[in-house]
Amino acid sequence: DAKTTQPPSMDCAEGRAANLPCNHSTISGNEYVYWYRQIHSQGPQYIIHGLKNNETNEMASLIITEDRKSSTLILPHATLRDTAVYYCIVRVGYGSARQLTFGSGTQLTVLP
Amino acid sequence: DTEVTQTPKHLVMGMTNKKSLKCEQHMGHRAMYWYKQKAKKPPELMFVYSYEKLSINESVPSRFSPECPNSSLLNLHLHALQPEDSALYLCASSQDAGIAFFGQGTRLTVV
Numbered sequence A: 001d002a003k004t005t006q007p008p009s010m011d012c013a014e015g016r017a018a019n020l021p022c023n024h025s026t027i028s029g030n031e032y033v034y035w036y037r038q039i040h041s042q043g044p045q046y047i048i049h050g051l052k053n054n055e056t057n058e059m060a061s062l063i064i065t066e067d068r069k070s071s072t073l074i075l076p077h078a079t080l081r082d083t084a085v086y087y088c089i090v091r092v093g094y095g096s097a098r099q100l101t102f103g104s105g106t107q108l109t110v111l112p
Numbered sequence B: 001d002t003e004v005t006q007t008p009k010h011l012v013m014g015m016t017n018k019k020s021l022k023c024e025q026h027m028g029h030r031a032m033y034w035y036k037q038k039a040k041k042p043p044e045l046m047f048v049y050s051y052e053k054l055s056i057n058e059s060v061p062s063r064f065s066p067e068c069p070n071s072s073l074l075n076l077h078l079h080a081l082q083p084e085d086s087a088l089y090l091c092a093s094s095q096d097a098g099i100a101f102f103g104q105g106t107r108l109t110v111v
Helices: none
Strands: A009-013 A018-023 A031-038 A045-050 A061-064 A070-075 A084-092 A106-111 B004-007 B010-013 B018-025 B031-037 B044-050 B053-057 B064-070 B073-079 B087-094 B100-102 B106-110
Touching: A009 A018, A018 A031, A018 A084, A018 A106, A031 A061, A045 A061, A045 A070, A045 B100, A070 A084, B004 B087, B010 B018, B018 B031, B018 B087, B031 B073, B044 B064, B044 B073, B053 B064, B073 B087
Parallel strands: A009 A106, B010 B106
Antiparallel strands: A018 A070, A031 A045, A031 A084, A061 A070, A084 A106, B004 B018, B018 B073, B031 B044, B031 B087, B044 B053, B064 B073, B087 B100, B087 B106
């Protein structure tokens, strides 16, 4: 699975949009981009995933560049409860069970 | 039901003890995972089960022994652990290699 690069930490003001970048320049054509987050001492939580089109759900939006070498997770109106470590993971989406490998992630702190 | 349930939530064990961690899901997922997470580090994959068979073992020491008795249950048997094995142990499940659902983990302390 392709390797990802994320900034170690980011701050965001409460109520503003949080934009979390991820670089995955070695992504293959059949690999999806997944985002998870982990609030302190809890299990990771799935947020969103995509292949090449932009995606939106009730939690967030995912913007993938046309060359698919990078993506941005957008939390449109960040709240204090969004403070967490956010992980960007690239992997094949379907097929036999494969590793889900976590990188270092980005610690997002939402400030009041 | 989109829950993965892990028991116990906390466990303290001595280095000579034998204990087991339990994980249960009723989503019909056929892939199940064990992860270990140390403080301020990302989760590290330990084992992957696919259709109740061990498909990936990330060179985990034999003092950790996984077991998948049926499609809903995943156990992690612990024996002769060391203090450095103290960590949060996370279980996850997914439908093949799709979206993974994680439990809240078992906080293990080895004394």
